[in-house]
Amino acid sequence: MRSRFRPCIDLHDGKVKQIIGGTLSEAAPESLKTNFVSSQSAGEFARLYRSNNLEGGHVIKLGPGNDAAASDALASWPGGLQIGGGINDKNAQEWLDAGASKVIVTSYLFPDARFSLKRLEALSHAVGKERLVVDESCRKRGDAWFVAMNKWQEMTDLEVSRESLDMLSKHCSEFLIHAADVEGLCQGIDEALVNKLGEWVAIPCTYAGGAKSIDDLDLVDRLSGGKVDLTYGSSLDIFGGSLVVFDELVAHNNL
Template sequence: MTIFRPCIDLHQGQVKQIVGGSLNDEGAQTNFISQYDAAYYAGLYKEHLLTGGHVIALGQGNDEQAKKALAVWPQGLQFGGGVTVENASHYIEAGASHVIVTSALFEGGEFSFSKLEAIKAEVGADKLVLDLSCRKTESGWHIATNRWQTITSLAVNSDTLVELSKHCAEFLVHAADVEGLQGGIDEELVRLLGQHTTIPVTYAGGARSLADLLRVHELSRGKVDLTIGSALDIFGGKGVTLDECIEWNHRQQ
C-alpha cells in the first residue's frame, strides 16, 4: 500500500524546498525557506510516527543540521547527501536508520559495482538505500548525480531495478525534472517503478495534492510510496496538509 513518506531537505544549512533541476554551484531556485531547523521537523515526524522519511543534504554546509535531526529521532530517518564509503558508518552511528547513496557509486559517469560492494561491506545492504534519482532523456530515464546535473549512462529500467534490488534495502527516486514544480508526478516513471521493483521504493517529484497519493497507489499497485515537499503546508505549500497525509497513512496501515 502506498504511504506518505516525509522529508527534510537541507540547502546551505537551512531547511528548504527547491526546484530540483535548478540546483548548481551558484544556488537553486527556492520555493520555501523554513524558520525552523531540521530538528523541529524530525520531532514533528517522530511525534506522528511518520517512518521511512529522509534527510537530504544538498551540497555543503548541512552536516550540523542533519545530525541534529538524526539525534532527535534515532533510527527514524534515513540520511543522504555526500555519503561515501569513508563516512557512511559515521551517519549510521549518528542515528540514521539507513544511508542513501548515489554519486559515490559512479566513476567517470559509469556505475561501479566495486564501489557498491565497498559500501555494502561498510554498513550492510540492510542499511543501504540506493538513490536512483533521474532525468528524462530521449532514451528514457537516466540516473543523475552531482546534484542532478550530471546525467550518467545508467538507465532506470527493468534490468537496472531488478539487478540493484539485490544489493540494498530500498530505492529512493527523485524525478529531478519535475521536482519542486508542483506540476504533477511523472506517471510513466511511477508505473515503471511499480512494475519492476520488489523492494520498498519512495518516489519524489511534482506531487501537488492528496490525490497524488491515490494516483501513485493506482499506478504502482501500492508498491511505491510518495514524498510530498513543496505542496505541503509545513513547507509553505497550499496543496495538502500534513494532517491529511497522516490520516492517509492511518487508513492504509
C-alpha cells in the same frame, strides 16, 4: 500493500528548504530557484515526524554546510530517518552511528559518471545491505530515464530499468527516486515513471517529484500497485505550500 506518505527534510546551506530540483547547480548558483526556506530547524521537523510516527523519511544534504543540521535531525529521532548527500565508504558508518536508520547513496557509485558495481558491493558489505538505500534519482532522455548525480545536474550511464533495479536490489534494501525534471514544480508526478517503477521494483521504493494533491497518493497507489511510496515537498503546508495539508497525509497513512 498500499502506497504511503513518506516525509523529507531537504537541507541547503544548513537550512530546511524546498528547491526546484533542476536549478540546483554549483556551476551557476545564481540560477537556483527556492520555493521555501524554513525558520524551523531540521530537528524540529524530525520531532514533528516522530510525533506522528512517520518512519522511513529521508534527510538530504544538498551540498556543503549541512552536517550540523543533519546531525540535529538524526539526534531528534534516532533510528527514524534515513540520510543522503555525500555518502561514501568513508563516512557511511559515521552517519549510521549518528542515528540514521539507513544511508542513501548516489554520486559515490558513479566515478566519472559511470556506474561502479565494485563500489556498490564494497559499501553494501561495509554497512550491510539492510542499511543501504540506492538513490536512482533521474532525468528523462527520450523515452528512458537515466540516473542524474551531483545535485541532479550530471547525467550518468545508468538507465533506470527493470534490469538495473534488479541488479541494484541485490546489494540494497530500498530505492529512493526523485524525478528531477518535475521536482519542486508542483505540476504533477511523472506518471509514466511511477507506473514503470510499479512494474519493476521488488523492494521498497519511494518516489519524489511534482506531487500537488493528496489525491496523488491514491494515484501513485493505483499506478504502482501499492509498491511505491510518495514524498511531498513544495506543495505541503509545512513547507509553505497551500495545496496539501500535512495532517491529512498523516490521517491517510493511519487509515
